[in-house]
Amino acid sequence: MNHRTISAHIVILQFSCMLAWSISAVAQDRDQALLTVDGRPVDKDELVYLISKGKNTDTPMAGVSREEFEENLDLFINYKLKVREAEALGLDRTEEFTKEFESFKETLIYPYLIKNSLEEGELRKAYSRMQEVVRASHILFQFPPNASSEDSLIVLKMALKVRGEIENGASINELAVQYSDDPSAKKNKGDLGYFTSLQMVQPFEDAAYNLQVGQLSDPVLSNFGYHIIQVKDRQPNPGQVRVSHILVRFDAEDPTQEENARRKISDIYAEIQKESTIWEDIVKTFSEDPATNQRGGILPWFGVGNMIPEFEMAAFSLTEIGEVSPPLKTQYGYHILRLEEKKPISSYEEMEETIRSRILRDSRSGMIQSQVVAIQKARYGFVEDENSVANLARVLNPITKSSFESALEANSLEDSPLFTLQGKTATASDLAEFMKNEEISPKVKGGTFDIWYDRFVANTLAKTEENDLETNNKEYQMLLKEYRDGILLFSLMNQEVWQKGITDSLGQVEFYRKNIDRYRWKDRVEAFVVKVLDKSHLENARKALSGNGYNQGLIQEFNANYKANTPLAFQTESGIFEYEDHLVLSKANLNQSYQEIELNGTLHLVMLGQKFPAASREFEESRGLVIRDYQEFLDQSLIQSLKSKYPIQINAQVKEEAFLALNQ
Structure with a gap:
């Protein structure tokens, strides 16, 4: 590891505010501090933290050599000097700093909060449940409006009575038609089809996932009332499916319409079986779903619990891409489905934010907050x-x-x-x-x-x-310090180095004049380089270019022609180049106006023109380099002035402790 390790880390701090605020709580005993800056103690843990973070990789840290440690310590001292200067200039007391730091703080603290650990537990539990789908039937017993305690007790007694009938052999589905206050029970007999986590209210989901197949729940209280739940099946989650469909509608109250629709869908199905049939044409001609019939009947991806049960079961029963289902009837009409794609349930990392959003929108958010308050009260x-x-x-x-x-x-x-x-x-x-x-x-x-x-x-x-x-969490303290000091460092550098280096035109010119020997052109040559990507067009390029030297008119004509007719056949570059540093031109014979150079298996057609000897660059030609070097000069000047302004004292014993801590 060289000085660039911590230097790179500090550059990150400068540009993305990745260093921060300090444990402002208790003043350090100077005898225990690694160093003091202007009499202010700096703990060794801060240096150890930053060096360790700078070396953070997937492999265990191998420690640092003595030389690396000394280089990093020097950079750390420079960093602390700049933070001290930012404080002296009052940059930590500006409204801009306060807003930025408080904004960062809200984000930084979240992983350390009790709420986060509870939310993480709910997220993991929800994703674990999503590995399975459950099919259940239920009977709902709703409370009357403005129900009293006595009303609630009457509803509970009714739920227990019906539960007893099911235990004695009665069918939950038949009783759902008779007793359930769920409006859909008259059609589905209480059968909810398959569902997975976060598709039912939490008390219902908790009860269903804790039941085995055939098992009956005690009355489950939700915002809707009391539920009696019986699990009918449990299966691994099949993931998501994408199908296209053909729909033929009918009025359920008109038997003649339904019979005509049934015959039509049967004829369509027979037509689909013919090898010459094109699915998209059949869909466009016959499907009565205006949202999809012009695009092949394609429906969005869906998982279990997102469609009506009979449609969903038919879709997931298809196994081969392109497989077509027999006609099926739903409340919307008759359908024929074709399987387009299937994919397994996404990874936890891919679903985490979606699950979090859904949890925070349902009753679980209130439950989590109640648990947070209870834990905080006790703690x-x-x-x-x-x-x-x-x-x-x-x-x-x-x-x-x-x-x-x-x-x-x-x-x-x-x-x-x-x-x-x-x-x-x-x-x-x-x-x-x-x-x-x-x-x-x-x-x-x-x-x-x-x-x-x-x-x-x-x-x-x-x-x-x-x-x-x-006050008490050292890791969080260090993170806050990292961000606070990083914001200050960024503000100081922007004010004293970066912006000044860009806007101080007089300073740039003066720096250029004092260091003019840095800004020189090496030997150069005019060149047009054509990289041949498609050799089927090579001969045409040769006819256009061979025998010619560097010629602006020819270059413009060639570029315009290939971009219009064969845009992927060539890559070109033209101009005046320092040929010693150019990958292709460094191989060229400067005495030949046209030549072909093969490099790494790729052919390049090269036209050369006038040669230029080494010479000084004009200021405007060097402006970008001058600004970069001038900013570096301003940075070094700032460090030297700060070292004179703020005394530095290093505790040799604590310094050795820091070195040993990094090599444990």
Whole structure:
């Protein structure tokens, strides 16, 4: 590893803000610090962290040599000097810095939060369940509107009664027609077909996936009511399928229409069996699905649980690409399906964000948040003043948000305790202050105090967890420090080096004049190089070019002709080149105006023109190189000035400890 290892890492910091903020908590004891910059201690763990991160590969770190360590330490010191200067200039106190850092912070903290680990568990569980599809029947017992506790008990007793009938041999599907409040039960007899994870409400899914084939659930409570569920089948998830179809519609209330449709689909099916038949033509002529009949009947990819059961089962029963199904009847009419493609269920990595989005939109998000709050309360010693909270709820639940604070004052409740968290008590006045800057969706139902109290508790616990991570989680501390210092480094470099190097035209010219020997052309030659990609057009190219030297008119004519007629036959380049450094021209005979050079199995046709001896470049010819070198000069000048401005002291003993830590 050379100096480029940490240098590359620091360049990443400069351009993508990949270094950051520090453990601002407790000042380092200077005797334990690796070094001090302007009297400010820097811990050895920061150097170890950055070098280790710079060497992060798929293979175990092999350690660093003494020479590599010293090079990286020098670069680290330069980096810390620049961060110190950025702080001295107040770049860490600007509105721009605050917004950028807070934005990064929201992203950085997420993997460390309790919520993330719980979400990850739900994601993994959902994906694990997706490896299987379940077929189930159910009977739904809904609650009446504005149901009381007694009403709910009556519904539960009915569900238990029907469950007993099924246990005694009755068919769940026949009873679904008689008892189920699911509107679809009259047609499907409670048969829901196959489904997989995230296609049913969570309580229903949990119950179904915990049942074996033939097993009957106890009453399962969901937002819809109580369900009795019986699993009929379980199969490996077949993944996704893509089919095209032909549809013949009919009115289900008209037997004559249905019979005509049945005959028509039978005739179409017989026609498809003929070898001369073209599927797309049949679809265009006969299919009554206007959304697909002009494009071969193609339907989007779908998986289990996305189509009506009979259509889905027919599609997944096809095994060979191009295989055609017999006619099948659905509520939409008669169909014939053709299999176009099949693919297995995607990997977890491919599905992760889709699963996350779906989980956060259903009831699982509320469950996760409840678990987060419960864990936070236990971890940080949350103790609620139950009597005070009950009293506040009684008085304040009927009050609107706008009247909340005045109601507190009128009832002398401002100092009423809510809860104690890590030794600090929150009061009703703290809640009122919180409410001033927050909004809650009008869809949220409940008493004013209850709604806002729950929000306040969750917000306070979240901030407590965040503060705890910043204080006690070393990995998160280092990451925050990395990003904070990286933003400062970027701002300083942009201000003092990058932008200055681009905009300081007088400085560029002065630098060019002082270093003019750097900016020289090597020996050059005018050249037109044609790389032959398709040898079937070689002879035409030879006729056009052979016997000629570099000629702008000929070059323009050749380029225009091949781009118009054979755009993939050749690649060309023309201009004045430093031939010693050119892959093809370095092999050329400069005394021949036309020649053919074979390189790595590829033929090149070359026309040469005027030769130019080595000479100084004009400033405008060298501007890009000058800016690059001038920026490097500004960077080195900045480092030298900072070393004079801010004293550096290195603790030799701690330095050795850092070296040993990197080689364990």
